[in-house]
Amino acid sequence: MPEIDLTDLTLRAKNGDTAAAGELYEQCHQDIYWYLFYRVGDAQTAEDLTAEVFLRMLRGLPNYQPQGKPVEAWLFQIARNLAIDHYRSNHHEEPIELKENQLVEPGEVHNTVEKTLTEEKLRRALEHLSADQRDVIILRFVLGMPIAEAARTINRSQDAVKALQRRGLLALRDLLANWEVSYA
Amino acid sequence: MRDPDELLQQSLDALESGTPLEDVLNELPEDSIEMVELIRLATAVRALPHPQMVNAAEQKERILSIARQATIPVAKAKSSSPWFQRIFAAPAGRWAFSAVAVVLIAFAAVLLTGSPKNVRAATVMDLSGQVEVLVNSQWLPLEEGDLVYAGNRLRTGQNASATLLFYEGSRTILSADSDLTLAVVDGAQGNVLQVVMDQTAGTTEHSVVPLRGKDSTFLVRTATGDASVRGTSFEVSILNSHSRFKVDKGMVLIYNDQNAVLLTAGQASTSSDDLSITDPAYEFRLVGNVTAIGETEWAVSGVTFTVTPQTVIASGVELDSYVVVKGRTVDGERIADSISFVNGNQKPRLTFTGIVESISDTAWVIDGQTVIITNETMIQAGLAVGDAVEIRFYVAENGDWVAEEIERLDEDVITPTPEDTETVTPEVTGSITPEVTETVTPTVITTIDATPTNDIACVGADPQPTGMTLAMRYGVPYEEIMGWFCKHYGFGEIDLAYTLAQASGKTVEEVFAMRESGMGWGEIKKLLQPEPTAKPHPTQKPHPTQKPHPTQKPKPTKKS
Numbered sequence: 001m002p003e004i005d006l007t008d009l010t011l012r013a014k015n016g017d018t019a020a021a022g023e024l025y026e027q028c029h030q031d032i033y034w035y036l037f038y039r040v041g042d043a044q045t046a047e048d049l050t051a052e053v054f055l056r057m058l059r060g061l062p063n064y065q066p067q068g069k070p071v072e073a074w075l076f077q078i079a080r081n082l083a084i085d086h087y088r089s090n091h092h093e094e095p096i097e098l099k100e101n102q103l104v105e106p107g108e109v110h111n112t113v114e115k116t117l118t119e120e121k122l123r124r125a126l127e128h129l130s131a132d133q134r135d136v137i138i139l140r141f142v143l144g145m146p147i148a149e150a151a152r153t154i155n156r157s158q159d160a161v162k163a164l165q166r167r168g169l170l171a172l173r174d175l176l177a178n179w180e181v182s183y184a
Numbered sequence: 185m186r187d188p189d190e191l192l193q194q195s196l197d198a199l200e201s202g203t204p205l206e207d208v209l210n211e212l213p214e215d216s217i218e219m220v221e222l223i224r225l226a227t228a229v230r231a232l233p234h235p236q237m238v239n240a241a242e243q244k245e246r247i248l249s250i251a252r253q254a255t256i257p258v259a260k261a262k263s264s265s266p267w268f269q270r271i272f273a274a275p276a277g278r279w280a281f282s283a284v285a286v287v288l289i290a291f292a293a294v295l296l297t298g299s300p301k302n303v304r305a306a307t308v309m310d311l312s313g314q315v316e317v318l319v320n321s322q323w324l325p326l327e328e329g330d331l332v333y334a335g336n337r338l339r340t341g342q343n344a345s346a347t348l349l350f351y352e353g354s355r356t357i358l359s360a361d362s363d364l365t366l367a368v369v370d371g372a373q374g375n376v377l378q379v380v381m382d383q384t385a386g387t388t389e390h391s392v393v394p395l396r397g398k399d400s401t402f403l404v405r406t407a408t409g410d411a412s413v414r415g416t417s418f419e420v421s422i423l424n425s426h427s428r429f430k431v432d433k434g435m436v437l438i439y440n441d442q443n444a445v446l447l448t449a450g451q452a453s454t455s456s457d458d459l460s461i462t463d464p465a466y467e468f469r470l471v472g473n474v475t476a477i478g479e480t481e482w483a484v485s486g487v488t489f490t491v492t493p494q495t496v497i498a499s500g501v502e503l504d505s506y507v508v509v510k511g512r513t514v515d516g517e518r519i520a521d522s523i524s525f526v527n528g529n530q531k532p533r534l535t536f537t538g539i540v541e542s543i544s545d546t547a548w549v550i551d552g553q554t555v556i557i558t559n560e561t562m563i564q565a566g567l568a569v570g571d572a573v574e575i576r577f578y579v580a581e582n583g584d585w586v587a588e589e590i591e592r593l594d595e596d597v598i599t600p601t602p603e604d605t606e607t608v609t610p611e612v613t614g615s616i617t618p619e620v621t622e623t624v625t626p627t628v629i630t631t632i633d634a635t636p637t638n639d640i641a642c643v644g645a646d647p648q649p650t651g652m653t654l655a656m657r658y659g660v661p662y663e664e665i666m667g668w669f670c671k672h673y674g675f676g677e678i679d680l681a682y683t684l685a686q687a688s689g690k691t692v693e694e695v696f697a698m699r700e701s702g703m704g705w706g707e708i709k710k711l712l713q714p715e716p717t718a719k720p721h722p723t724q725k726p727h728p729t730q731k732p733h734p735t736q737k738p739k740p741t742k743k744s
Contacts, residue, residue, distance in 0.1 A: 013251070018248055018251045018252050021247070021248060021251040022244060022247075022248050022251075025243075025244050025247055025248075026244070029237065029240060029243070029244070030236075030237065030240075033237045033240075034234050034235075037234070037235055043235055043238070047237055047238065047239060047243065050237065050243070051243050051246065051247065054243075054247045055247060055250060056407075058247065058250060058251050059363070059384050060384060060407055062384075062385065063384070063385060063407075063422060063424055063425065064425075065424050065425055074457065077457070077459075078407075080441065081441065084441065117228050117229075117232065118232070119232050119233065119234055119235060122229060122232060137229070140196075140226075141226050141229040141230050142229065142230075142232075142234060144230065146200070147193060147196075147197075155442065155458050155459050159189070162189040162190065162192070162193045163189045165189070165192065165193070165196075166188060166189045166192050166222065169192075169222040169225055169226060170218075170222065172225060172229075173221050173222060173225050176225070183224065183225055183228035183229075184224040184225075184227075184228060
């Protein structure tokens with residue numbers, strides 16, 4: 001997320017400054033989109049949900065009060081809820097969480113020639129992580145969010161995020177190894 | 185041995201601060217093959233290109249357009265009214281339209297008499313003040329009898345209110361300054377009602393007729409927590425960054441992604457934007473004049489209560505203001521959630537709820553509070569110690585609380601009356617939508633053949649997603665998890681109990697027994713998990729021994 005003071009932008013948007021609302025969108029939409037893309041796995045759905053995140057933000061602006069929690073955390077919370085709702089409304093089960101001794105069959109996902117890590121392989125692998133692990137991997141390594149900010153965003157302690165980070169990476173490593181996908 | 189989570193984070197910190205990858209790897213202890221792999225993987229993920237949005241510019245314009253409209257003050261839409269409104273503008277048009285409508289309705293009724301179909305609307309009733317619906321980006325005034333549908337966003341102005349009546353008798357009352365979007369309004373044969381609404385402002389009250397079948401839903405969503413019910417009466421208020429839920433009858437499940445609590449009659453709870461939900465607590469409600477304002481202690485009609493930084497106080501409230509205070513009694517302390525000016529003509533009224541602790545001829549103790557009983561006190565017959573009751577009282581000159589009325593809190597679910605359903609007659613007003621294909625068939629429900637048990641009512645969504653997750657996580661039946669939940673344990677507590685049971689070798693029953701003996705979770709945790717090591721995650725299992733690794737994977741560089 002950017003260095004610009006998003007709280008100030010949000011307060012201005014709350015007071016009817018549409019330029020501030022536009023700037024808020026500019027600053028945040030890409031991260032929100034990436035987050036949603038890796039959560040829902042479909043570019044068009046992610047775009048639609050990104051729009052919904054900002055629409056809900058607009059609806060929530062009259063009640064917005066800065067209370068120490070970053071605006072990004074608010075937006076990601078909306079995005080997380082939307083991603084969950086998306087699964088529910090489409091009658092999907094929550095993605096199958098990978099137990100650490102339960103690997104996916106290689107042929108299930110990877111019958112392509114390419115054996116290097118791509119965004120698509122990452123997305124598919126993330127589907128097999130727990131929701132919390134997936135959130136942490138996306139926030140930390142796709143969006144490059146510092147550990148403290150990631151912790152605030154998903155409302156966990158930094159220690160919990162560190163644990164989720166390692167377990168998530170371990171699960172990813174095992175999946176990619178099983179699929180014979182290299183990443184170094 | 186160093187904590188691997190911490191070691192990994194330190195290495196990632198070093199990378200983030202610009203240290204070259206190989207240098208970071210060289211700094212690792214010798215036996216850090218796994219750590220090397222994880223750091224390389226993290227680096228690879230960070231280096232991946234990620235997809236770009238295709239329509240960001242258009243999307244931004246669309247959102248900005250809505251933002252501009254949102255700043256327009258509430259007003260009736262001007263000109264460019266839809267065709268059906270223009271028809272209605274002329275008396276002849278109204279007559280003609282009404283005639284057509286009557287014919288169409290009669291035709292529809294004939295078609296539908298034998299086979300009621302889905303009902304996807306709520307009827308607007310008891311309108312007072314400015315109540316509007318957003319149609320094509322314009323706020324249009326609602327009128328008595330209008331139908332509103334899924335997707336409609338409604339709002340009430342200052343001192344305004346309205347009731348939404350759903351086809352099987354459930355009702356939602358929107359108080360002043362409320363903002364509500366109907367996400368789902370659906371019905372089906374056999375009175376299966378599905379209602380989902382998103383509330384972003386104000387206060388709503390809901391009376392839900394017992395829902396039937398597993399597909400039925402009545403859900404009120406807010407930004408910080410959702411209220412799911414199957415037959416009850418409850419209230420939802422948006423208070424800045426948190427939502428407040430209060431139950432009048434029956435039970436309501438309040439939940440968000442991280443927490444869940446079950447409220448019973450007389451209880452209230454709040455959910456905050458950090459996804460915390462307060463424990464259920466009995467409510468007090470004071471309608472009267474402010475008689476004292478201190479730094480943290482205020483009084484209304486002589487009843488003192490605590491004001492916290494989270495208390496939402498309407499601007500302009502001062503000594504002698506006529507207000508309504510909504511709060512909860514938490515560990516014996518009355519904490520105000522909100523203090524607002526009284527809307528309408530509410531009379532002074534002081535009430536609180538709680539469990540009867542002792543009964544005598546002259547005084548009762550309820551939730552730690554003594555109330556004086558006089559000859560004038562009206563007491564519902566059959567009340568006994570342990571009952572949950574609501575007390576209406578006044579404060580005597582000597583400071584005593586004198587009970588005016590004591591009645592049992594009704595935990596029974598609401599039963600519909602014929603009046604509820606007879607009023608649902610299809611009307612075509614033409615003011616909101618040109619559709620005249622409404623499939624409402626008047627239904628008179630006289631009996632309830634599926635009275636929900638407490639078990640059903642406490643489950644909320646069926647199946648409850650968090651319950652399912654926990655059941656899968658711990659490999660136990662879903663019913664077992666929900667059994668604990670229905671004993672008023674939150675999902676967080678259940679999660680913790682199973683984790684502690686696994687870690688300690690005790691049974692879950694033993695862990696809950698410790699809790700029920702009065703021990704705090706902190707004490708239990710300390711006792712069962714004495715070492716300060718990281719809590720073993722329930723899904724953490726031994727790594728597969730024959731895990732294939734990528735052949736291209738470089739060997740770690742060990743520190744010499």
